[in-house]
Amino acid sequence: MIDIKQEDIEDGLASIYQSVITNTSKEMSCFSDFPMPEDFPKFLHNSKLLEYFRIFVKKFDLLKYIQFQTTVLSVKKCPDFSSTGQWVVVTESNGKEQSAVFDAVMVCSGHHILPHLPLESFPGIQKFKGQYFHSRQYKHPEGFERKRILVIGIGNSASDIAVELSKKAAQVFISTRHGSWVMGRISEDGYPWDMVFHTCFSSMLRNVLPRRVVKWVMEQQMNRWFNHENYGLMPQNKYLMKEPILSDDLPSRILYGAIKVKSRVKELTETSALFEDGTVEEDIDVIVFATGYTFSFPFLEDPLVKVENNMVSLYKYMFPPHLEKSTLACIGLIQPLGSIFPTVELQARWVTRVFKGKFGESNSQILQTSYIDYLDELALEIGAKPDLLSLLLKEPKLAVKLYFGPYNSYQYRLVGPGQWNGARSAIFTQKQRILKPLKTRALKTSSNFQVSFLLKILGLLAVVVAFFFQLQWF
Template structure:
C-alpha cells in the first residue's frame, strides 16, 4: 500500500523538518502539537509546563549558525554566530512560514495513544488518538513520525539522604533565572551543558557555587582556534577521515592534546575519568575563568545529603548549603505508544535501526526522529533523518532483514561503547552518520566526482566545515543554493563579528621556524661548550 497520510508528533525543530520533508515528497502530513506554539525546546516560557521541554532565560546555541541551520534555509546574514533562544525561535518561525507549514499543524492537541491498526501486518497503518479541549478524536494514518524530543522527562537519580535535606532542591528544568539565589550557597549536581551554564550564571549573584561531577568532562569554548567557531574548525571531513585511519593510540593522544590546548583540565578538577572517550564535551566560554576566580568550586560526586550539609565521595563535606539544583539530564519516554516495546525492543533500551526505525515492525511505517546525539547540530541531523525515513515509507529504500538490522544495531552499539563509553544516549560520529543516511538516499556528495567536475568545491567539502548545505548538493531534495552557500559560509561567519574596521595584524615574520633555524647553531655551540 502507498503511504500518503503521515502523523507527525510534535512541532519542534524535528516535527517541522518532518512536516516539510513530507510536503516535499508529495505526502500529506498532520502535525500534532500539545502547546499553542511551534519551537519545542526553543520556545521559552516562564512557567514549566507538564510534558514539554523547558529552558532557562539565557540559553544560547552551542552550534554556530552555519553549522546548525536547516540545509536549504540559511540564517539571515546579520545574525550572530551563536544566538540567544529568542533569536533561534524567530528563525524557526521564519522557516515554518517560508515553507507554509503552519496550516498542517494542530495546536493544543495532545497525542494520547498510538497503536497498530488490526490489519497492520497487511497495510502498516496506525490508529492515532488525540485530545483537544477535553474531546477525543481517532484517526488512521499510513505512517507516524515521532518528533517529541528527549528533554522532557527529568532523570532524577536518587541520592542518599536527600529526604532529610532542609534546603530547597529541584531539577534544572525548573530553573529559569538567577535573581532569587542572590547571596545563597548553591550546589549544582551534574557537569553537563545545563549544569555548567547554571553554575556560571549563579556565580554572579550567589555567595558560593559548588559544581559536583561524577566523571568530569572536557570543556570547550565556542570561540576556538584563532577565534573561529569551534564547530567550523572541528567538524570537517578531513578530521573525521584522519580520526578513522590513524592508530587509536595516536588519535587519542591528538584528541587529549587538542582538548587541553587552552587549559589543563586536571588543574581545574575537570579531567574526565575516561580521557579518550569522545563523549560530547561541554561548551562553556566562562567556566575556567569562574573557577580561577574561586566563585565556582568543582567537587566530586555526592555521597549523601544531611540536613544542611553535603558529604562528597572524597570525604570532604560542605556546610550551610541552601539550594541544590540537579542538572542530571533527562530520560526519554513515549507514554503515548501503546506498546512501548516497539521502540525499546531489548533490555528496555532504545533499539532503532539507523537510530530511527524500530526493526521488529512487520511494516516499516514508524520513525523516531531526533533521538541520536553527536557533536553535530540537531537541525541538519533531523532534516536528513526525515528524508531517509520518508524514502523508507515510500518503499524506495529497501531494508535488510530483521536479523541483519539487529546485527547493524549491535555493531553500532559496540562502536559506541568503544568511542563514547557507556552512555544511554544514541551517541554517534556526526559525519559518519550523516554520510550513511545521505548515501542511502543518493544525497551524499561524491568527492571523487567533484574533484573532476568542480575541484574548488571538492576541496571545500573535504577540508572546510561539514556544513548542512553539503547534504543538499545532489540527489533528491537537492537545493540550487547549496553550492553558493558553501562558498560564502566563511564570509557570513566573519561578517557577524567584524563590526569595526580594524587593521590586519602584521604577518608573523620572522616566524618561530626561522628563528629556530637561526638559533640552532647557537644552541649546538652552547651544548658543545
C-alpha cells in the same frame, strides 16, 4: 524560599532556562536549503533560534500543516496493520478528543522531557532543610542571591546553570562523579569550534589513525585551553570519547573561586553535603540536580519502542527493529557531537523514502555513531552525498572546500532528491555570514590577506610542480 514558577513548566514539554545559547554555530545548524540570515550571530540565543524557525516556516508555508495546542494521547496499530502498516492516532485539543488514521508516523518528541531525579542515590536527602529541584525547573538566577548552591552533574546544563548562578550566589559548588572535558565555542582564529572540528579531512584522520593516537591527540587538544587536572575537571576515564561540555565561562569562574569543583556526593544532612573525598561543605541552601533525562513514550503501545537501562534499541537510531511494517520512526533520539538539526533533517529525508518504499532496510548493516559518518551513511542511501572524486575533476575548488572546509548540511543539497540550486552558493558564502555580525566597526582592509593568499597559491603551485617532477621518474 526561592520562587520556582511552576506555571512556566508544563508537563510533557521540554523546558529551557532563559539564557540558553546554542552550542553549535549557525552555519552548522541551519537546514540544508535555508541558510540563516547574515546578521544573525555565530551562536544563537534561544529566541533567535525560534525566530529562524518562524522565518523557515513562513518561507515554505508550513503553518497550514501544524496543529498547535494539540496533545497526542495514543498511537496504536490498526487492526489490519500487518497488511496496511497504518496507525490510529488519538489527539486532544480544547478538551475534545479526535481520532485519525495515518499511513506512517514520526515520533519527534525528543529526549529532554522527563527529568531523571535519582534521589535514592543521595542518602539523607529527606533530612535536607534547603530547597532542591531538577535543572528542568530552573529558569533564571533571580532569587538565588547570596545563597550557597550545590549543582549535581557536569553536563552542559549543569555548567551553564552553575556559571549563571555564580554571578549572584555567595558560592556555587559543582559535584561530578567522572569529570568532563570542557571546550569553548571559539576555536582557531576565532571561528566556531564545530566549523574547525567537523571537516571531511579531520574525520578521515580520526577514522584511519590508530585509536590510541586519536585519543592522545584529542587529550592534547582538550588541554590546550587549560589543564583539566589543575581545575579538578579531568575525566575519570580521560580516553573515553564522551561528549564534552561547551562552556566559555566555566574555567574562568573556577579560576575566580566563584565555582568550586567537588567529587561525588556521599551523603546529605540537614544543611551540609559530605563528598566522596571526605570533604564537607556546610550551610548549603539549594541543590540543583542536573542529572539528565529518561526516555518516555506514554502515547505509544508497549512495547513499540523498548527502553531498557535508559537505552533505546532502534535500527539506524530510528526504526523499531521488530515491526512488521517500517511505518513508524523516532526522529532525534541520538546525541551527536555536532548539531542536532542537520542530523534530524537527514533522518527525516531518509525515513520518508522508506515510507514511500524507495528502498528497503538491511538489518545486517553496521550503525555508525560518529557525527559525520552517520550523516554520510544516511545521505549516501538516499543519493544526496556528493562524490568528491568526480567533483575534484569537474569543480576542484568546490571539492577542496567540501573536503577541508566546515562539514555543514548544504553539501547534501548539491545532488540527489531535494537538490537545491542555492547549495553551491551557500557553501562559498558561509564565511561572510559568519563574519557579518562581527563587522560592527569599519576597518581598512589589510594587505596581509593578499600576501597570505599569494603564499598559499605559490605553495600549491610548488606541490603541483613537485608532483609532475616525480612523474617524470616513472
